[in-house]
Amino acid sequence: MAHGFSSYLDHFGFKQRPFSLTPDPEFLFWSDTARGAYAMLQYGLSTRAPITLLTGEIGAGKTVLLQHFIEEADDDDSLSIALVTNTRPNTREILQWLLPELTQSNLSDESKFLKVQEFLIQEFNEGRRVLLVIDEAQNLSLEALEELRMLTNINLGKEEVLQLFLIGQPELRDHVRRKELVQFAQRVAANYHLPYMQPETVLHYISHRLKVAGGRPNVFSKQAAMLIHDVTGGVPRLINQLCDMSLTYAFAQDDQVVKRATVQSVLDDGIFFAPVRD
Template identity: 50%
Template sequence: MSADQLYESFFGLTERPFSLVPDPEYMYWTPEHKRAYSILEFGIMSRAPITLITGEVGAGKTTLLQKLLSDINDDVTIGLISNAQGGRGELIQWILNALDINIDPAAAYVQSFRVLQDFLLSEYAAGWRVVLIIDEAQNLSAEGLEELRMLTNVNSNKDVLIQLILVGQPELRDMVNAPNMKQLAQRVSANFHLPRMSSETVPQYISHRLRTAGGTGNEFTREACDHIFKETGGVPRLVNQLCDLALLYAWSAEENTIENRTIQAIIDDNVFMNRAANTEEDKS
């Protein structure tokens, strides 16, 4: 029996409200998330060569992308690459696969690039824009980032034929701002860094997800929410992990409200594995 089958009916929920799977339906629009999404939309509408979105692990970047994909206009051909790695030649294969362009994997780099260029030109001629999203872009090498920059040189009548959206952890911004990446940085027309949630936002976030799953939104006391913020540092993914455990603990104790002692019991039992790292981060 899974955790959701254990506590869902007990709390009157239709599903687990704190799943770790990105789900646009559960998106809580903090002011920062609204601004990040606006930057994504602006980047596409303004035909920005490169749009850059960064944030901590679990800050909600991938959920924003899922929302963007569901809202994208019909005149846009979009490709999504998640966690691409490799050097020159391998990245071009990732791009071709993301755009559903069939080519022999053993083809030479020049041939692969020509096929991609021909595809971009044909899409442009048909009135379509091509947007390539690279999630977890901090895993790319400097060579890979430079290869992406070269893609923005492919143009027709001064129009950019492919727009790039780079999404990743904070170190991605450092990589783009490195002295040897000045040409890449100059192509970034829109960028935003998504911070962690504040102590005031966390209770609202928790209540929102509970209501979305059919709950009242009052299952967690304010003291419990404050403790959750302390243990997670406001990172949405970690908040979800701790809240999921809290619902499980409260169900096992037949308690309809999650109080501070429930959160402390989880910490004392050492089942919330991210606590030590977060505590150190909060002190720094």
């Protein structure tokens, strides 16, 4: 492994790392479940659903799917998107997410709500809908979720002026089902849960990322891919990590193919850290 990193890419003919851990829409793999989740986001937007939920386990690919959706939606001049990526438990800053200048004011919560209502109606009158997207929404308190529901109640006649997309881990669904949030749950018009990948999907996922990076799609043997699935449970983030390490081992051994034995060597050396799964 004394060779430089550029040689690691050159060895396999890659133009870039195929298994970076940073979410990148360029590498988005359209599995059946990813297509289903994306179709649900589009459905929620086009039908003007008050609240749309997208959930999935940690590392299941929610963020990269969301990034792609927002990139596509940004081309729509009739849509204003507010994206919140860092939420905290018990937050009371819902209104300021939509209207940042409220952070500089000493208005009461009621006055801030009226200011936001004026903003939403103004956007609507100028031909724009407002979409508030909250990532890691499982961190929101019950109080914050109730405040969000109240915002989605703002409408002009039959037209709602605000749509809400909540993206989060599975516990978000549990929160929404609590009896304290029955009114919130009634406004959820679209929802989808993104599961982990099945074995055959993992094989196609690996080949896809290899091709996008400029390499051969069959660098990993099928047996290697099956072992990677078994160890990672089909979690994309863990698959990327183990594949990257396996490529490094194959390069160090001057192999052109990552075999099952290559992956096993990574596991035997204990450098791949996988969380305990149920």
